Amino acid sequence: MEYIKHAMIATWKMSLDGMHQAYEDLFVKDDRKAALLTAITDVENNPDYHYVGYGGFPNACGIVETDASYMDGNTMQFGAVAGLRDIASPIAVAMELSGKTKDCFLCGEGAKQYAVEHGFESKEMLSNYACQQYKQHRKSIMEHDTVCMIAKDSVGLSCGVSTSGLPFKHPGRVGDSPVIGSGFYCDSLVGSAAATGNGEDVMRGCLSFSVVSFIKAGMDVQKACETALFEHLDRLKTAGYKAGDISLIAMDRYGRCGVATDMKQFPFVMMDDKHPDASVYVCRNENGTMHIQKADEQWLSSWQGD
Amino acid sequence: MEYIKHAMIATWKMSLDGMHQAYEDLFVKDDRKAALLTAITDVENNPDYHYVGYGGFPNACGIVETDASYMDGNTMQFGAVAGLRDIASPIAVAMELSGKTKDCFLCGEGAKQYAVEHGFESKEMLSNYACQQYKQHRKSIMEHDTVCMIAKDSVGLSCGVSTSGLPFKHPGRVGDSPVIGSGFYCDSLVGSAAATGNGEDVMRGCLSFSVVSFIKAGMDVQKACETALFEHLDRLKTAGYKAGDISLIAMDRYGRCGVATDMKQFPFVMMDDKHPDASVYVCRNENGTMHIQKADEQWLSSWQGD
Numbered sequence: 001m002e003y004i005k006h007a008m009i010a011t012w013k014m015s016l017d018g019m020h021q022a023y024e025d026l027f028v029k030d031d032r033k034a035a036l037l038t039a040i041t042d043v044e045n046n047p048d049y050h051y052v053g054y055g056g057f058p059n060a061c062g063i064v065e066t067d068a069s070y071m072d073g074n075t076m077q078f079g080a081v082a083g084l085r086d087i088a089s090p091i092a093v094a095m096e097l098s099g100k101t102k103d104c105f106l107c108g109e110g111a112k113q114y115a116v117e118h119g120f121e122s123k124e125m126l127s128n129y130a131c132q133q134y135k136q137h138r139k140s141i142m143e144h145d146t147v148c149m150i151a152k153d154s155v156g157l158s159c160g161v162s163t164s165g166l167p168f169k170h171p172g173r174v175g176d177s178p179v180i181g182s183g184f185y186c187d188s189l190v191g192s193a194a195a196t197g198n199g200e201d202v203m204r205g206c207l208s209f210s211v212v213s214f215i216k217a218g219m220d221v222q223k224a225c226e227t228a229l230f231e232h233l234d235r236l237k238t239a240g241y242k243a244g245d246i247s248l249i250a251m252d253r254y255g256r257c258g259v260a261t262d263m264k265q266f267p268f269v270m271m272d273d274k275h276p277d278a279s280v281y282v283c284r285n286e287n288g289t290m291h292i293q294k295a296d297e298q299w300l301s302s303w304q305g306d
Numbered sequence: 307m308e309y310i311k312h313a314m315i316a317t318w319k320m321s322l323d324g325m326h327q328a329y330e331d332l333f334v335k336d337d338r339k340a341a342l343l344t345a346i347t348d349v350e351n352n353p354d355y356h357y358v359g360y361g362g363f364p365n366a367c368g369i370v371e372t373d374a375s376y377m378d379g380n381t382m383q384f385g386a387v388a389g390l391r392d393i394a395s396p397i398a399v400a401m402e403l404s405g406k407t408k409d410c411f412l413c414g415e416g417a418k419q420y421a422v423e424h425g426f427e428s429k430e431m432l433s434n435y436a437c438q439q440y441k442q443h444r445k446s447i448m449e450h451d452t453v454c455m456i457a458k459d460s461v462g463l464s465c466g467v468s469t470s471g472l473p474f475k476h477p478g479r480v481g482d483s484p485v486i487g488s489g490f491y492c493d494s495l496v497g498s499a500a501a502t503g504n505g506e507d508v509m510r511g512c513l514s515f516s517v518v519s520f521i522k523a524g525m526d527v528q529k530a531c532e533t534a535l536f537e538h539l540d541r542l543k544t545a546g547y548k549a550g551d552i553s554l555i556a557m558d559r560y561g562r563c564g565v566a567t568d569m570k571q572f573p574f575v576m577m578d579d580k581h582p583d584a585s586v587y588v589c590r591n592e593n594g595t596m597h598i599q600k601a602d603e604q605w606l607s608s609w610q611g612d
Contacts, residue, residue: 059416076510076545082388082480083413103476104506105485107389108414110365110478170409172416174388179411181487181512187541200410204382206487206515213519235493239382 004255007272008035010149011196011249013295014049014306015269018042019278022151027276032151033095036070036160040091043147044162047127049306051145053090055127056164058134059171064125066090066164067177070098073157073188080178082107083171087115088123091162094178096120105180108172125164134168143167145306146177148184148194150251156188157251166199175199181209191215191253193225197246197263204243205232211250211258221258222290225250229260230288247283259283260290267295267303310561313578314341316455317502317555319601320355320612321575324348325584328457333582338457339401342376342466346397349453350468353433355612357451359396361433362470364440365477370431372396372470373483376404379463379494386484388413389477393421394429397468400484402426411486414478431470440474449473451612452483454490454500456557462494463557472505481505487515497521497559499531503552503569510549511538517556517564527564528596531556535566536594553589565589566596573601573609 018039025035044053068090071078079097146163176183176199185208186192193211214224247261324345331341350359374396377384385403452469482489482505491514492498499517520530553567577584
């Protein structure tokens, strides 16, 4: 089997610019953590993306609250923040917390206090556009496009996640993104997975840990994503509950990627040694069968989402 | 195989009184949720237990912050709170949140706001004793005795967890207790598990979901607990990290129980149809082999912990 030294995969088309910027971190510096920080902060800083960082839709009280996480698959250490206010880069705080043995998952005021004390940039995260949308109270907005990224360098895997969560959510709502095993999981000896979509439904199945467990049991990474997602949706159906709008990305320890979605289509971004120019791909779901293709010009110009 | 209609298992000796009180809920009313509420609130209200509810040790700022969760294994719905202040019964709030499809996991101020708006009793959770200990700043206190309970009635399984978390923790610190898959998991078609001990290490292995996955794969419930715990500790050892002080309880869909610990001994409480008088048992760990016995008078009179 071919050995892939460097690889990176991310949810949604919005990750493309950041992944281009992360080229040097990953391929030249061989630093997966730096690559994830570069690429995810690009998404966080972009006001045009309304589900991540600055410009994200606020909670029911008009305040942007962010969730983020980072996990290193070599040390198995992780850091996470939930309900974080007024801090420019939630992923940077999660990365800092991942260096701690205790108190590595912080929420609310305590998370903000930690970030301020450790010199992270303060920022009013509500953009004018998001504020206007909040005032019009567009309840119809029920998307939730979290940025999730997994990167492999020559020594291991790591993953990072950042989101402003469900638009107009209850203050303090914690989605799956900062919840280890649900929004993210990473073990360099096995693989890594991350989730975007309906956080409550993702959590009910611990989907990221589930994907990694299937890889560990010998399943290939693509099959592991599909099995984790659709077995879980079946289980919820048995419970009398219609769940959905979930997409998963994963990478095994060899740098091979997998994706699954129960939506009609789910765009993601990839680059690796053989394809160092990051590109958008689309995973199309036809009755539970995934069809993955590179996005062509027509698709790129017609895609309305993030 | 014998069919067990009613069964309940809980961490630590402190659960004994509450489980006695839950007798009628479980065996007469056949209501596992009511049984969990009765038994867990008894522990929460007792000022002598310093890791759960009222009387729990405060955070680094001298404020008691609680985490709690509830999951119904039939509906797969769950509710959780993290960093909750000034609310008498965290488990009651988690139960209420488990009825919601969205926003079922709340943290910090938002969690408190929800509890107050929904009529849950407000309470100053810092006891005089815990306040004195805080002022003396006894850093030596590093225990973390979370109350976790699993109950089975004639139609399914549920589990509940409540804790004030790590003594003198960073404000906003989220432990494993409100984190689905780590502190708790429940699927009535498979089984349920819950964890007490070092929350950060529990989370790195998603231990409750891991136990349930092993049961699903065909392992008996006792073996599933041991495998999940010791495989995870081995993985962390490989990562160069010495983890420990973790105990797990579990119940399969037939009402059979399992426990595992890496401490020298771990007390827990059980009752079921054949043994309706709740009793304390001790799981002794001898080099990774679990020896489980009913606690005798000598043990009960000599036990210093919760």
